Every structure is written in C-alpha cells, then in structure tokens.
Amino acid sequence: MSTLLFESTTKQQLDALAADLPQSTLLTGADGAGLLTAAKYAAGVNIAAIIQPTDKDGAVAPAGSIKLDAIRQLRRQARGRAATRTIFIIDDADRMNHRAQNAFLKLLEEPTPHIHFILTSHKPHLLLATILSRVERFSIRPISLHQTHQLLKQLGVDDPRIEQQLLFLASGKPAALTQLAREPVNLEKIGNIVRDAQQFIRGSNYQRSVIAMRYTDRQAAQQLLSYCLAIITHTLHRNPSRSLIHKSEHIADAYGRIAANGNVRLQLVALTLLMV
Numbered sequence: 128m129s130t131l132l133f134e135s136t137t138k139q140q141l142d143a144l145a146a147d148l149p150q151s152t153l154l155t156g157a158d159g160a161g162l163l164t165a166a167k168y169a170a171g172v173n174i175a176a177i178i179q180p181t182d183k184d185g186a187v188a189p190a191g192s193i194k195l196d197a198i199r200q201l202r203r204q205a206r207g208r209a210a211t212r213t214i215f216i217i218d219d220a221d222r223m224n225h226r227a228q229n230a231f232l233k234l235l236e237e238p239t240p241h242i243h244f245i246l247t248s249h250k251p252h253l254l255l256a257t258i259l260s261r262v263e264r265f266s267i268r269p270i271s272l273h274q275t276h277q278l279l280k281q282l283g284v285d286d287p288r289i290e291q292q293l294l295f296l297a298s299g300k301p302a303a304l305t306q307l308a309r310e311p312v313n314l315e316k317i318g319n320i321v322r323d324a325q326q327f328i329r330g331s332n333y334q335r336s337v338i339a340m341r342y343t344d345r346q347a348a349q350q351l352l353s354y355c356l357a358i359i360t361h362t363l364h365r366n367p368s369r370s371l372i373h374k375s376e377h378i379a380d381a382y383g384r385i386a387a388n389g390n391v392r393l394q395l396v397a398l399t400l401l402m403v
Contacts, residue, residue, distance in 0.1 A: 132301050134268040144169045149263040150238050153246045156267035159303025162247035163218045165267050170214040180222040193223040198230040209241040220246035221253035228255050235261040269299030282308040324354035339395035348391045352382040377401040
C-alpha cells in the first residue's frame with residue numbers, strides 16, 4: 128500500500144477503481160504526481176508484472192523506451208486463462224515505441240477473462256488513438272497545499288530554504304516531492320539549474336550567452352527551459368507582463384525545436400538573441 132498522499136477525490140476514484148476494475152485503464156497526470164503508485168494502489172495484491180521503459184542495456188530508465196520484446200513477453204504472460212484477477216501495469220506507456228504499441232493493441236482487441244491492464248502516462252497524446260479508444264481514462268489530480276506541507280513534514284523537511292525549493296519545484300506532486308526530499312544531491316543540482324533559469328530570464332545578453340554555452344546536453348537544456356517557463360508562469364500570476372509573455376513564447380518555441388532533435392547549442396544561442 129502506498130505511503131503517498133492522494134487528493135481526496137482521486138482517493139475515492141482509486142478506491143472505486145480497485146473495487147470494479149475495467150479491462151483496460153489509463154491513469155494520467157503531471158510528471159511527479161505518482162501515477163505508478165496510484166496504479167499499484169488500484170491493483171492491490173493482484174499485480175502479475177510491471178513493464179517499464181529501459182535503456183539500451185535493459186536497465187529501468189524513465190528516458191528509455193518500452194520495446195517490442197517487452198510487449199511480446201507480456202503477451203505470453205497474458206495469453207493463458209486466469210482463474211482470478213491478474214493485473215499487468217505498463218508504466219510510462221507512451222514510451223512504447225510504434226511497433227510495441229501496435230503489438231499491445233492486439234492484446235486490447237482480444238480481451239481475456241480476469242486479465243486487466245493499467246497504463247500510466249504523462250503524455251497520453253503520444254499513444255495510438257486506437258489504444259486510447261480502448262481504455263477507460265482517469266486523471267490523478269495534484270494534492271492540496273495543505274497535503275503538500277503534511278507530506279514534507281512526514282519526510283522530515285524542516286529547513287525553510289529546502290521547503291521553499293520543494294514547494295516551487297514540486298508542490299502538489301507527491302512522487303516528485305518524495306524523490307527530491309530523499310535525494311539532497313539531486314535537489315541541489317536542480318537548484319543550480321533553477322538559478323541559471325532565473326539569470327537566463329533576467330540577466331544580460333552576455334550572461335544568457337554564458338549559460339547557453341554550458342548547456343550542450345539535450346535533457347539538461349530542456350530542464351533549463353522548463354524551469355524558465357515555470358518561473359515566468361509563477362511571476363505572471365502575480366505581475367502580468369507583455370514582455371514576459373513574449374519571452375515565454377520564444378522559450379516554448381526553442382524547447383519544441385530542441386525536443387524535435389534540433390541542435391541544442393544553436394537553439395539556445397538563437398534564443399538569447401530573442402530574449403531582449
């Protein structure tokens with residue numbers, strides 16, 4: 128049973144889901160919302176296997192993929208008739224490559240009694256429309272600010288500076304809060320990226336150029352731009368600004384081009400010229 132908190136409506140939803148589980152379910156929500164924990168909660172003791180993205184060496188990796196071989200193995204496991212409820216969880220299902228999604232679709236098209244699938248996805252739009260049409264979709268909502276403070280207390284966070292960092296980075300996201308609170312080194316690394324993001328937004332053209340030259344890794348560059356957007360969004364809630372809106376549009380465009388395999392350094396340098 129999960130030690131993470133759930134928003135009250137979500138908790139009721141998960142309890143109802145556990146009592147009457149559809150043949151195929153898709154749990155969606157923000158990154159860090161605890162989708163895998165929610166899936167385990169709904170499945171209870173009936174989990175037969177959990178399929179997750181892996182890297183080229185076969186190790187579980189969030190940035191990896193779910194390949195055809197993993198789905199073929201799943202099909203072999205799910206092919207036989209089950210006498211009792213048997214649940215397979217496909218975590219980060221949108222990480223299935225195209226061939227894996229097509230193979231999984233055949234499982235959904237040929238349901239077996241007592242066999243159930245729970246998929247999780249932060250990016251459900253990356254799943255085939257034919258898969259989406261065959262699953263019942265449930266949204267895992269963020270926890271409240273009160274619950275966020277309650278969780279931080281449970282995690283032993285008593286440093287006001289660290290608490291403020293966690294609230295900015297992951298308020299409402301129990302899985303992300305838990306992970307960051309338990310990994311202070313990673314939290315410090317993210318804190319450095321956030322400071323770079325603040326300077327990238329507010330600094331001079333020279334300061335932005337220096338930062339841009341440091342971020343040559345695609346994932347790190349995307350993190351930098353994501354935190355830039357988060358800072359701007361937070362600021363706009365308190366102080367609407369046309370200049371910040373324009374900056375956010377340029378940042379979002381650069382993020383999209385980098386995500387689409389655009390040259391990282393070229394996109395960041397070009398962005399600095401637009402951030403005047």
